[in-house]
Amino acid sequence: MNLDAKNLGIGGDIGWKATVWIGGMIHELGHGLNASHNRMNKTLAPTLGTALMGSGNSTYGISTTSLTSSTAATFNNSQVFSSVTRSDWYASASAEIISLSSSFTNNTIIISGKFTANKPVNDIVVWHDREPFGGNNDYDAVQWATKIIGQDSFRFECPLADFYDLTGNYEMRIGFMHINGVRTTIRYAYNFNNNIPDLSKVVTYKLLPTTGWSIVGSDSNEPGSTASNVLDMNRSTVWHTPWSSTQTPQPHFFSVNMGDLRTIKGLAFRNRDNLNGAMKDVNIYSSANGTSWTLIKTAQLTKVSGSWINVDLNASISTRYLKIESTSSWGDFFYSHLADFGAY
Template identity: 50%
Template sequence: MTKINIIYLLLLLMLASCSKDSVTSLEEEAGPDEVDKLVDNEWKDNPYKLNVVYFVPNDMVPVVDYETRIEEIVFDAQEFFAVNLEREGFGRTSFGLDIKSDGKLNLITVIGKQGKSAYPYSGGGGVIVNELNAYFNEHPDEKKSEHTLVLLPSTSGDPLNPGGVPFYGYGKYCFALDYEYQDVQYLGQDNNLGNLATKWIGGLVHELGHGLNAPHNKEWNSVQSTLGTALMGTGNGTYGKRPTFITAAHAAIFANSQTFSTDERSDWYSKVTTNITNLRGKVENNKIIISGNFTSDGMVAAINVWHDPYPAGAANQDYDAPSFTSLPIGQDSLYIECPLSDFYKLDGQYQLRIGFIHENGSRVTRAYEYEFVNNVPTIEVINTKDLLDRSAWSIIYADSEEDNGPASGMLDGDLSTFWHTEWKSKLPGHPHEFVLDMGTLTTVKGFAFENRSNLNGAIKDFEMFKSDDGENWTSLGRYSLAQMQNIQYVNLISVESFRYMKLVTNNSHGDFNYAHLAELNGYHN
């Protein structure tokens, strides 16, 4: 017998000895924990699942082995969210995923209607959203929630320098890219592939945070040495490389996001009106303390505040804004302590934002400006007055209104609705005016004004008039408003009693022809 035949015979004997009974089972080889991970998923029964879409321009093909790599990335992110929300007291919860019967992720692959040039970084996201909305309309069973993660193959042509496609949050959509070496096995490695994994996988999880409702923020100064970098700060540069975490404020947002819910409800993200009825800020024991009362027609689950250092009117990015969270007290009160030791700078201008997070996932935010003087915050500027009852108030005349900017928006308690003069089809200039009817003779010490978040065109200089009959007018004086979101209180020259008030603008901030105002109220003490 030749040497080759002997080897062949030995191989046959080895194969024959590997009978079904003697082969090591998957459970024995991998262990029960690994097997369960393959065929089960803790959050597979969440009634709402994150839609994970692999979007391929019609002149491209998917990156090799994309389904396995993307699955591992989102499973890893699921675990990251669960660990962080459990630490912050929300239980071991994470976003749901659509899991197939074999335990694999149901990754929806969609071929675009156009080539890659139609989906660039700038502007491409909106094009993709339109196509995916049409796709989900045609395939409604595939849409499992309002939240969608979209990945596109990199179009840069260089797998070690990927890019060229949308990579950002876009409402409840979020975009990331894929390339050949995007694999969780490289996370934490001290080499080029490891650095790329942190940048692009960390970036994916960061943008996913946006798609699950979270804005930017910064970790507290006091926890940076232990917990590391906030995911929604610059965590896309540390994820998998150095400690990275989800802050308490963002854990509260995620815990009240649709895909984290274990309950079905029909009112996800439906509009909720929440108003602050009084607000107080003070500095005590080296802490900023925010307290007050609110009314809401929805159930408030948590209240967040951001302290964002930035010059008034500048672009607001939140990357340097420490955030704090608290449960409401009862159904109508708030109290949040913000230690100054958690700030990074105690000088300059700040914007304070108070965000009400509702059980149906919707959010209502109010913004105020304050500043540090000699390392002490002038937080008392946010303190509110007791405002008049507006239930009988109405706007009976406005010289100009845009279709989506009726003057009635000034009286509804919602900063997202506002009076805006025309600017689309025609652009009338100042003066602009409106007439308020308070319904009856009313004693007024002054009026309270609130701007919307976009301050371009906010009213600057104006004059107010009073009337008892709506026809004969007497001047109440000339006044000015600052370019800021705080409630601004304008005291009249003297306390007056009247029924009608007419406001006439002289100009606006930025010298725009248009004008706008989000909220109008009054006070008498």
């Protein structure tokens, strides 16, 4: 009885149950098609109502309930809604942001960048999610979708008028919708100060090539997860200190020979998706000979996955050897891990 569509919107206990059951079922079907939770942008809510993938399971059939642009972009690349026959639906696919810049102009967050992908991308979406680790499960993430510019570029304009809260910490997620239904998501952290977004960490620099670089030392590693993995620019391979057998405490380190004298102004770190034990507080050392080390920077790495975490040095330096020492990890684990390392 509660699943009878004729009960939608009639009011009372029966109508409410019909909305919860039918709206909830459609909401969960959306997840089955890779749609994420999100919220209708503030300026669109008066006409488009509640986002189905937000709280739409409690409004469907009672008040206006709609798909957001990011949900529509997800469905646009879903096998269920496609008229194309493919043999690689939902097979492995990946994308990388090779450059990203951000700015705040005319009360609008502007994000633009370039990317590469091993399978073509039809649509790109961005979510701005307040306090992503605070238990809200993305229901309050406002979002935008766009098409590719040319072959490898994108641009988003996100007016603050569409945000509901201009305080606290945010996670910005950029999602690349591959033509075979897979989504690659890359995350950046930022925050608001006095209602103004601090976008200083929402950037991806062009990194120095790591060809010819080598690991010349590390304190320990889990079998199969050696420090050399941080130089392969492959986020699926990681350096991981022991966790399954011998448990060595912090600090942990690895050191790199860049093959020649390099002038650098910053270092870049990239995590795997599982952030338990990701490097948190780090000491950065340089050396001319790989034996005598000078501390040049202490930093705290952001707890974020997918994007590069940039650490600007106090001044540009010329050096050949670098040592990264992890003194604590997110979650206060005894181990450390890192997927990729670079310099700019």
